[in-house]
Amino acid sequence: MGLDKILAISGKPGLYELTAQTRGGFIAKSMLDGKKIAVNMRHNVSILSEIAIYTYTEEVPLGEVFKKIKEKENGEKALSHKASKKEMENYFSEVLPDYDEDRVYASDMKKMLQWYNLLVENDFTDFSKEDETEEKKDSKPKDKDEEE
Template identity: 65%
Template sequence: MSFQKILAISGKPGLYELKVQTRSGFVAESLLDGKKITVGLRSNVSLLSEIAVFTYNEEVKLIDIFKSIATKENGEATISHKETDDKLKSYFREILPEYDEDRVYTSDIKKIFNWYNILQPKGYVTLDALNAEVKEETAE
């Protein structure tokens, strides 16, 4: 289970796992309902492993934020992305105290919590899996 194959596709809800590449794009499977979709090369796609969050000093990789959440929650689900903006921001400040409030929007924070809660029951954000993922990235 690697973040290298987990995708966020603009305009599509949830997260997807990359299954196979085709001539005109690729096939991805939804982590929400298991349905497979074809995605064209023109679609705006982001790999979770490449996403980072702005802080005042540097950019922090999404996997490190997931690791902080998993540590705080002992590997369990976190708060819902549907909580109030103030509650989401204060919780996020506990996870990443130095995040740049001018460049990280509430919608970004909601996505992070939503993605974490999608990945958690699938076993992607357990402490063991995240530690292995971080070791794999630092070895590259």
């Protein structure tokens, strides 16, 4: 499962895992307490695989930022989202040196750190999109038996 099954729902704390679709929306399971909720089309929902962070040269997908944090922290939890603004800015300067300081706010950094730590707590460390993992499976070299 990649980041395309992980959701942020405005007005609701934490992250949610997409579990099923319904006629008017979908069912999502909270990563905080495991409770399932029905989400309809009126909710403002963001899929983590579709979020990108501004840099001075391009927009970097959130999954790439999470991969860099994972490398820096060796798969462990990152800086707390309750850290000071200065600490978060220094941390992001290490992780993503060319992030756009004018367009990436402290609240964005706080949210990213909180999300990353929540994902790590839930043993979720595959920060790729689902279709990328499918491509990798398809691009494996075929056995000699399969070629014939």
